[in-house]
Amino acid sequence: MAEQARLIDIYIMGRQCQVPEGLTILTALEYCGYRMIRGCGCRAGFCGACATIYNFKSDPQLRYDLACQKTVEPEMCLVQVPYFPAVKAIYNLEKLKSNGATIKALYPDIVKCFGCNTCTKTCPQELEVMWFMSDALRGDVKAVVEKSFDCVMCGLCAARCPQGLVPYNVALLCRRIYGRYLASASAHLEERIAEIEEGKFDAEIDKLKRLNDKELRRRYTERDMESALEQHWE
Amino acid sequence: MYPAYLEESIHLVEDTRVRRLIETLPRLDEEEKLDLLHQYHPDYISASMRKLQVGINKGDSAPRELADLLEGNSRVDPDRIDPSKPDYNVDVLVIGGGGAGASAALLAQEAGARVLVTTKLRLGDANTVGAQAGTQAADRPNDSPALHYLDTMGGGHFENIPELVEVLVRDAPSAVQWLEKLGVNWDKDPDGSMHELSGGGTSRRRLHSARDYTGLEEMRVLRDELRNRKISYLEFAPALELILDDRRQIAGAVLVNLETQELIVVRARAVILATGGIGRLHIQGFPTTNHYGATADGLVLAYRAGAELIFIDTMQYHPTGAVYPLQILGQLVTEKVRTLGAQLVNSNGEQFVMPLEPRDIVTAAIIRECRENQRGLRTPGGEVGVWLDSPMIDILRGEGTINRELPAMVRQFRRFNIDITKEPILVYPTLHYQNGGIKIDVNGATNVPGLFAAGECTGGVHGRNRLIGNSTLELFVFGRRAGRAAAQYAREVKRGSPTLDHVRRWQKELERSGLARERPLSPRLLPDYIRHTHGRTRLEI
Numbered sequence: 218m219a220e221q222a223r224l225i226d227i228y229i230m231g232r233q234c235q236v237p238e239g240l241t242i243l244t245a246l247e248y249c250g251y252r253m254i255r256g257c258g259c260r261a262g263f264c265g266a267c268a269t270i271y272n273f274k275s276d277p278q279l280r281y282d283l284a285c286q287k288t289v290e291p292e293m294c295l296v297q298v299p300y301f302p303a304v305k306a307i308y309n310l311e312k313l314k315s316n317g318a319t320i321k322a323l324y325p326d327i328v329k330c331f332g333c334n335t336c337t338k339t340c341p342q343e344l345e346v347m348w349f350m351s352d353a354l355r356g357d358v359k360a361v362v363e364k365s366f367d368c369v370m371c372g373l374c375a376a377r378c379p380q381g382l383v384p385y386n387v388a389l390l391c392r393r394i395y396g397r398y399l400a401s402a403s404a405h406l407e408e409r410i411a412e413i414e415e416g417k418f419d420a421e422i423d424k425l426k427r428l429n430d431k432e433l434r435r436r437y438t439e440r441d442m443e444s445a446l447e448q449h450w451e
Numbered sequence: 452m453y454p455a456y457l458e459e460s461i462h463l464v465e466d467t468r469v470r471r472l473i474e475t476l477p478r479l480d481e482e483e484k485l486d487l488l489h490q491y492h493p494d495y496i497s498a499s500m501r502k503l504q505v506g507i508n509k510g511d512s513a514p515r516e517l518a519d520l521l522e523g524n525s526r527v528d529p530d531r532i533d534p535s536k537p538d539y540n541v542d543v544l545v546i547g548g549g550g551a552g553a554s555a556a557l558l559a560q561e562a563g564a565r566v567l568v569t570t571k572l573r574l575g576d577a578n579t580v581g582a583q584a585g586t587q588a589a590d591r592p593n594d595s596p597a598l599h600y601l602d603t604m605g606g607g608h609f610e611n612i613p614e615l616v617e618v619l620v621r622d623a624p625s626a627v628q629w630l631e632k633l634g635v636n637w638d639k640d641p642d643g644s645m646h647e648l649s650g651g652g653t654s655r656r657r658l659h660s661a662r663d664y665t666g667l668e669e670m671r672v673l674r675d676e677l678r679n680r681k682i683s684y685l686e687f688a689p690a691l692e693l694i695l696d697d698r699r700q701i702a703g704a705v706l707v708n709l710e711t712q713e714l715i716v717v718r719a720r721a722v723i724l725a726t727g728g729i730g731r732l733h734i735q736g737f738p739t740t741n742h743y744g745a746t747a748d749g750l751v752l753a754y755r756a757g758a759e760l761i762f763i764d765t766m767q768y769h770p771t772g773a774v775y776p777l778q779i780l781g782q783l784v785t786e787k788v789r790t791l792g793a794q795l796v797n798s799n800g801e802q803f804v805m806p807l808e809p810r811d812i813v814t815a816a817i818i819r820e821c822r823e824n825q826r827g828l829r830t831p832g833g834e835v836g837v838w839l840d841s842p843m844i845d846i847l848r849g850e851g852t853i854n855r856e857l858p859a860m861v862r863q864f865r866r867f868n869i870d871i872t873k874e875p876i877l878v879y880p881t882l883h884y885q886n887g888g889i890k891i892d893v894n895g896a897t898n899v900p901g902l903f904a905a906g907e908c909t910g911g912v913h914g915r916n917r918l919i920g921n922s923t924l925e926l927f928v929f930g931r932r933a934g935r936a937a938a939q940y941a942r943e944v945k946r947g948s949p950t951l952d953h954v955r956r957w958q959k960e961l962e963r964s965g966l967a968r969e970r971p972l973s974p975r976l977l978p979d980y981i982r983h984t985h986g987r988t989r990l991e992i
């Protein structure tokens with residue numbers, strides 16, 4: 218039997234509501250009758266649409282999270298974060314110089330970071346935002362990629378930055394530069410593309426397409442399977 | 452943290468690990484597979500399906516939830532809109548801002564078309580951002596597009612449309628490269644070679660991933676590129692109906708501003724539908740991995756305009772949706788967890804299926820284990836599930852592997868005090884993907900002139916069951932093809948005068964067959980999750 222959940226008090230834009238314990242902020246809003254249009258996307262912690270700010274009746278300090286992932290707690294005061302525009306540099310990736318100086322050229326304001334660390338404290342993914350911003354300032358693209366990779370671009374860091382910086386867009390620029398120019402190219406990928414263009418596999422695919430059903434099934438069942446592990450486990 | 456009563460079973464899982472490390476279950480043969488599917492896969496519950504009574508697919512079966520909407524009433528009153536007075540006039544209108552829509556828009560613009568993208572939520576709020584495991588492409592030396600073809604056909608039970616599969620596997624490596632040139636970061640070994648994994652039903656390791664944020668990485672790059680190229684887009688403006696012309700060609704679409712409820716008329720020479728999946732219809736009451744806007748709108752729009760659908764009676768239930776904790780019920784536990792070596796085990800710590808069978812097979816096996824064999828585990832919320840033994844990954848591949856390869860999963864469970872590097876995960880199948888959809892040719896063209904489609908809203912590529920990593924792949928393969936083809940079509944087409952007569956005809960047909968009163972308005976646009984309190988009425992403001 219399912220347990221009956223205890224009811225707790227929360228405040229939605231000031232209005233007191235009772236919801237069962239164990240809901241997320243998102244499902245609590247819905248429970249209270251709010252049909253989401255903005256502020257709801259993947260509902261699974263991947264898209265950043267549901268960035269939310271809250272505090273508690275007895276503790277005015279603001280806290281930040283993803284509404285679809287955060288469980289409601291008693292006395293929580295919820296608001297929906299309004300949409301606001303953020304700075305994004307427009308560029309042609311094909312014409313960019315692949316060095317650290319490009320970042321400062323496209324986002325000159327990053328020099329204004331004074332290290333208050335609010336961004337890091339705000340990040341619902343617990344990324345080291347301030348550190349990757351200082352990596353960006355130094356032009357260390359690879360370090361930015363590593364530290365920022367799990368960014369869902371929810372925008373909370375930019376919303377809270379006292380200098381109006383947009384860490385999530387700076388990081389995206391770095392990742393694109395890295396993926397395009399700095400990561401070593403994959404030789405086997407290029408070879409395969411060339412082979413396909415030369416028609417190396419045409420005959421084989423053609424033959425498979427023309428096999429009768431029984432024969433195709435046989436080929437499928439008898440195909441050899443590569444081990445899922447890169448090395449055999451001993 | 453798991454409730455105390457599950458601990459006994461967790462100990463059994465731990466105790467059997469050493470034995471299971473060297474235990475490999477055999478793959479099932481075709482007959483065993485079919486038997487399992489017929490008995491336990493949700494697609495085979497015939498009471499859940501209904502035959503369509505109107506439209507081009509009349510007589511075909513579809514899940515009731517989808518059939519209702521396909522036979523639904525239009526939200527648009529043709530007498531109150533003048534389709535010849537557009538708010539926007541473009542060459543190519545792309546409907547949907549996920550991976551397929553973004554790829555199509557980029558290629559259409561490159562081919563010289565004036566492009567407008569319209570999407571239901573924000574640009575990129577889509578199933579695409581949720582993709583975790585990866586994208587298939589046969590590019591390693593011991594692999595080949597022919598093997599990829601064979602795997603895909605077998606996974607789809609040999610019913611896939613061969614021409615579409617051929618294009619899928621042939622274009623795959625160049626799609627991966629296209630993304631890399633746009634700045635997508637694939638997981639790589641230090642020498643630049645792709646770090647690839649296998650998946651359910653793949654005979655080679657050919658899954659390209661970006662940690663377990665693959666779709667996010669793909670989507671955020673494509674979205675950024677759309678902005679860099681200054682392609683116009685509308686957000687919170689879903690399409691309600693397509694517009695045809697007096698030559699029965701596509702002529703645009705009617706959209707709605709979700710916040711102001713104003714209608715928007717777009718005139719377009721060609722339209723590309725890229726509206727994604729169906730999960731939020733909760734077929735058979737299943738929870739889902741899909742994003743908030745996945746309500747099969749594209750199928751409804753296309754169907755009403757006369758486009759043919761195929762394989763709409765087959766859904767993909769992902770074997771491993773979370774069942775505990777309740778907050779993340781139905782959310783995806785990526786197949787990459789099994790790919791990396793985790794096994795599925797029952798309450799006694801025993802394996803019951805080879806973990807890398809195709810998805811429909813694993814799903815049916817889990818349902819059998821819980822329902823028939825009663826070897827599942829019940830959660831405090833009343834759900835039932837089996838263990839996905841994630842800690843095996845670090846045992847097999849060395850400590851730190853889970854943290855490196857599955858940061859999203861680690862993070863998701865850590866929020867609820869579950870450490871998946873040490874504790875197994877409780878899972879049960881969840882509604883994941885729509886295997887069928889709008890029928891297309893190799894360039895995404897439908898049977899309605901000027902109407903193209905790409906991505907999850909289409910059908911045929913995957914037959915009756917999609918393999919891991921073939922869907923994100925399909926977005927880039929068919930999205931790009933559709934973009935190119937639509938731009939070319941738009942250049943050549945002779946336009947007629949736009950009308951909504953097909954909507955009038957549709958409503959008449961519904962009246963005639965007595966369905967108009969029984970069926971809801973469609974497309975659905977958004978699911979309704981608010982609690983409807985008894986005795987309280989709502990005012991439509």
Ligand SMILES: Cc1cc2nc3c(=O)[nH]c(=O)nc-3n(C[C@H](O)[C@H](O)[C@H](O)COP(=O)(O)OP(=O)(O)OC[C@H]3O[C@@H](n4cnc5c(N)ncnc54)[C@H](O)[C@@H]3O)c2cc1C
Binds near residue numbers: 547572689907920926
């Ligand atoms: C959690 C999850 C994990 C997955 N993992 C993988 C994986 O590892 N590998 C893989 O290959 N596949 C995976 N898939 C499947 C794959 O991600 C999707 O099938 C694919 O991304 C769909 O892309 P799409 O562009 O067709 O649709 P979507 O990405 O869903 O985009 C559709 C867009 O259309 C919009 N839209 C809908 N209706 C309307 C309307 N009426 N008007 C205007 N716009 C509309 C939506 O808002 C959305 O923006 C996964 C799916 C999910 C949900």
Ligand code: FES
Binds near residue numbers: 256261
């Ligand atoms: S809705 Fe996507 S992160 Fe919460």
